[in-house]
Amino acid sequence: MSGNSGIGSAKITGIGYYLPEKILTNFDLEKMVDTSDEWIVTRSGIRERRIAAEHEAASDLAYEAAKMAVEKAGIDIKDVDLIIVATVTPDMTLPSTACIIQEKLGAMKAAAFDLSAACSGFIYGVATAQSMIGIGHIKKAIVVGVEVLSRIVDWEDRATCVLFGDGAGAVVLEACEKGEGIIGTYMQSDGSLGELLYRPGGGTRLPFNEEMIRERQHYVKMKGDGLFKIAVRSMVDAAEKTLDEAGVKKKDIDYLIPHQANIRIIEGVRKRLKLEKEQVVVNIDRVGNTSSASIPIALGELNESGTLKKGDLVIMVAFGGGLTWGSILFRN
Numbered sequence: 001m002s003g004n005s006g007i008g009s010a011k012i013t014g015i016g017y018y019l020p021e022k023i024l025t026n027f028d029l030e031k032m033v034d035t036s037d038e039w040i041v042t043r044s045g046i047r048e049r050r051i052a053a054e055h056e057a058a059s060d061l062a063y064e065a066a067k068m069a070v071e072k073a074g075i076d077i078k079d080v081d082l083i084i085v086a087t088v089t090p091d092m093t094l095p096s097t098a099c100i101i102q103e104k105l106g107a108m109k110a111a112a113f114d115l116s117a118a119c120s121g122f123i124y125g126v127a128t129a130q131s132m133i134g135i136g137h138i139k140k141a142i143v144v145g146v147e148v149l150s151r152i153v154d155w156e157d158r159a160t161c162v163l164f165g166d167g168a169g170a171v172v173l174e175a176c177e178k179g180e181g182i183i184g185t186y187m188q189s190d191g192s193l194g195e196l197l198y199r200p201g202g203g204t205r206l207p208f209n210e211e212m213i214r215e216r217q218h219y220v221k222m223k224g225d226g227l228f229k230i231a232v233r234s235m236v237d238a239a240e241k242t243l244d245e246a247g248v249k250k251k252d253i254d255y256l257i258p259h260q261a262n263i264r265i266i267e268g269v270r271k272r273l274k275l276e277k278e279q280v281v282v283n284i285d286r287v288g289n290t291s292s293a294s295i296p297i298a299l300g301e302l303n304e305s306g307t308l309k310k311g312d313l314v315i316m317v318a319f320g321g322g323l324t325w326g327s328i329l330f331r332n
């Protein structure tokens with residue numbers, strides 16, 4: 001699903017992110033499972049990741065990121081119409097994490113809901129808010145990507161626990177003229193491949209009980225090699241479709257912000273899009289794979305570094321469980 005067919009569009013006017021303080025290095029992991037810094041770095045590009053403190057839940061991280069985005073945008077929180085929180089690790093099933101941060105932020109005019117699209121969640125959230133703004137339903141939205149994956153990974157499974165981290169990123173979106181701000185969006189899913197990355201237990205199919213927990217079904221399961229093959233292809237496809245639809249050439253892109261799942265996937269996407277290394281935002285070495293939070297954290301860091309300039313053309317591309325993938329093209 002692609003396009004920007006509304007009467008107007010939305011632009012990003014504030015960016016925020018939050019990383020928990022605790023750093024877990026590959027050397028720490030060597031003491032926990034049968035792995036090595038060398039394996040993790042060469043296979044994934046990850047050196048360390050952040051882990052939420054015991055008292056921190058998804059809404060605490062999301063609140064910090066959203067608060068920073070709102071401050072950067074300089075908007076009155078009372079004017080926010082919509083809050084979308086993309087996450088697969090909400091505080092609880094009910095109420096939504098979006099409603100929890102709505103109250104903390106004091107955005108009492110807003111409608112708030114969570115969105116589940118795994119690592120593509122932030123892209124899906126921005127595309128959803130952009131279309132609601134674009135058709136004129138609302139004027140201001142906050143979109144957050146947040147994960148506390150450390151609570152759902154199996155710390156005895158070396159194939160997954162070395163890859164993931166915790167964090168949050170957020171943007172404020174405000175109405176603008178069509179042709180400014182977000183100029184292209186793309187979302188796609190393939191539900192037939194859900195078992196490549198899933199968490200079987202803890203929902204209504206396999207509710208919490210002793211047997212389910214004993215069989216470790218409440219942890220994330222991943223078929224890494226199966227995902228790897230599809231990741232590059234689908235991210236490049238999403239980027240190309242978004243660019244084509246917007247009538248933008250690859251050579252005009254200033255920055256690519258890819259989902260940070262694996263440095264080899266990022267490199268594959270970069271080469272196929274014919275971009276220079278300097279054009280690709282990479283922080284996987286420091287934060288690992290934070291699923292829906294990965295793109296807004298990378299965007300936040302790019303913005304804070306002062307590198308992102310007004311007028312820059314940026315493409316954000318994600319891929320993840322579901323399967324889901326998608327892309328957002330915007331002019332800063």
Ligand code: UT7
Binds near residue numbers: 040043223231319320
């Ligand atoms: O966020 C979006 C969704 N996620 C992704 O897109 C992830 C995509 N997949 C990947 O990033 C990569 O497939 C991984 C990083 C997960 C794995 O890299 P790989 O090159 O595909 O390795 P592999 O799964 O083929 O495993 C190679 C070997 C296996 O040993 P054998 O069977 O060849 O003897 C694994 O058991 O590496 C072993 N292995 C490890 N060894 C040391 C797996 N995990 C570890 C580990 N430390 N942590």
